Amino acid sequence: MHTNYHTYITKQTSATPLAVFRILFGFMMLVSIIRFWSLGWIDTLYIEPSFSFSYYGFYWLPNPGQFVYLLFFICGVSAIFVAIGYRYRVAILLFFLSFTYIELLDKTTYLNHYYFISCLSFLLIFLPANCYYSLDALRGRCEVSKNISAWTINSIKLLLCIVYLYAGLAKLNSDWLVSAMPLKIWLPSKYDIPLLGDLLQQNWIHYAFSWGGALYDLSIPFLLLWKPSRSFAFVLVVVFHVLTRILFPIGMFPYIMIISTLIFFDATLHGRILKFFSLILKKLQLYRSININTTTNANGFKIASYVVGVFMIVQLLLPWRYIMYPKELFWTEQGYRFSWRVMLMEKAGYAQFIVKNTKTGSQFAVDNSDFLTTFQEKQMSTQPDFILEYAHYLGNYYRSKGHQNVAVHVESFVALNGRLSQPFINPEINLLEVEDTFTHKNWILEFNDTIEGI
């Protein structure tokens, strides 16, 4: 067993794929940051809201206010440093920290693909991605080598496989496969897409896309891993992600996934990519080459492989935590996040909060737009943990305004995947008496329907 581990962990492979991955990842992140900034979203999503929804356990995180721009700046600059491999370890650490800090500021903006970036950048902290074709290597700031331990590249492949496989498994449910929901709602609304618009109205297309999507997610890891099918798989990757980019507002994610899957190709392709980069650098007169001693191997930190191992085990297990909760996952969303459940359901809600005086019985309804942005209100009205956090915020707010014996109730309705809206949270419950924990939220009302599947 130990020898197996030893053989695996010392097995060597070319460093070029990891170097290319580092360069492209840094570049894509820089573009993402610039795009986010230029669209004005830093302001609308992080500065405008007067209240933000915190993740469990991160209530203490200070809101940086205007300094959130500084965070984005750090994030962008560190992405450049990652790409060029300049003081890589510090740069990737800074990138991970600043990016994750931004994501932790408000869970309203939670997206699987932001979580993916956090995971990937965390993983990259422990990989010797700067040992080749980097400024660090040029200046001898790190172990320089043409070869690296194979596990480092494999860990990125594994993470990608997990993302696809779990996204595919999550689609194995009756709403997705039997009812073609939510694509049956989403696709017809894209009637104005050239060429595709009319086709998207067809019922069979909704089913074809649902089944095709599930099949794609479940099979693509294997098609990418198996050499004979790899090129075909990459064509599929491009087609699939470009299509999702056309159909849905998912920003940079499709491009990031397309670029990331290049890691599955062997060193020949990556060698060619690096040659192409060198060509550009030579034109710009920035190219410098160094001699690399082929006998040394860059293996990174000693403990790195252990950290990555533990990280992967967590990644494999975390999406299954929902099994420990009773009731319908899509309805309660207990264990929903951080599980690669991507574009899986259409949920809309309406939450009317009632502030009561428990002594006098007098009550009034809250206008959510006084406290939340429309985006926050939309996210809040379908997710129990948001509703609870907001109720507590309202309780504190009205207490501070001198209200006595405050109780906060909510009359809420949620429609899931085209079903008629139904009452969501028990309106009898004073939400101020409920604390957010990892235990089952028994104040969520019954779903009154069954979704079969994983």
Next chain:
Amino acid sequence: MKKNITFILIILLAFVSACGVDDTSDIQPTDSYDRSALLVNWADNIIIPGYANFSQKLTALEVASEDFTQSPSAISLDGIRNSWLDANIAFQKISMFEIGRAQTLNYRNRLNVYPTNSQEIEGYISANSWNLELPSTIDAQGFSALDYLLYGLGTDQELLEKFTTGPNASSYKMYLLDLVTTMQNLTSEVFSDWNNGYRASYITNISSSASGSVDQTVNAFLFYYEKALRAGKVGIPAGVFSGSPLPQNVESYYNQTVSKLLLTQALNATVDFFNGKGFSSEYQSNGFSLNSYLEALGSEKNDASLQTLINNQFQVAFSKIELLNDNFIQQITNDNTKMLEAYDELQRNVILMKVDMLQALSIDVNYVDADGD
């Protein structure tokens, strides 16, 4: 979700065996719904005739206001009061279309913010100086400011005195005329925009994005229904948002007798818009509406279609409103429960339209532009 292994096996088997999913489930006659026809119906049969009708009533109000200010008398007072009510009713038919120029002008608020600020009005009149273009004067203009001047100055005798022999008589007259002229100007600005170019861009903008005409109109419609009709006309005065009733916040507070009439007219207009009913018999509806759009999408829920549920709910709301006193101040003071019941039934349709309908139409309730998952 049931962690049902058999189901997964069946699905996997199906994967292997099924080449095409032959869908036997009935629903979905989804041929592309003609959104241009929908927009044409809204523009040509509902919105533009609505503005034409309202402009006409405002012209009558302007004539009546000139009559009244030139020779204030019981008869001319009667005349302007009638024109005020006619115009107010006509306004209820177009108030929900706060898009295009109306949106940039803040049209609804300029014409119908209530409660009005009588002290502010009296202040302007005694100072003989005001500027209705200032945002700060928004609660001193429009229908409710007229309501104050036409019904809130005491008995008819006292009112006529203020406009004839009172110390500020000419100022009162000027203010009244300025109120009507401002409403007239704002309306003709919106109306002429519809007639000169906006209609053309409106009916061709069938984009599915938040800036598309369908999205904009539906969002404006729902915002109106939720905030202006449900909350403004019923919820706020009934104390839903304040803990205790606020009878002084009813629409047409000084007239007292038409709050229910205005609510009913507004709800009628809402239902007509939902069903795509043309503005008057001259304009024949072509049937394109939110109702027919939902029908085309096949939004079946349990037993009934969503559009039926919504229409039924409108009828329930009407039946609760019928039980109310014409005078909402009395209703709220004597038996606010009925008012709250009417509110609850109006509220049910906020959920059916804002949650279920928007989901079925896949329209975002807001204009926030952000990446999705």
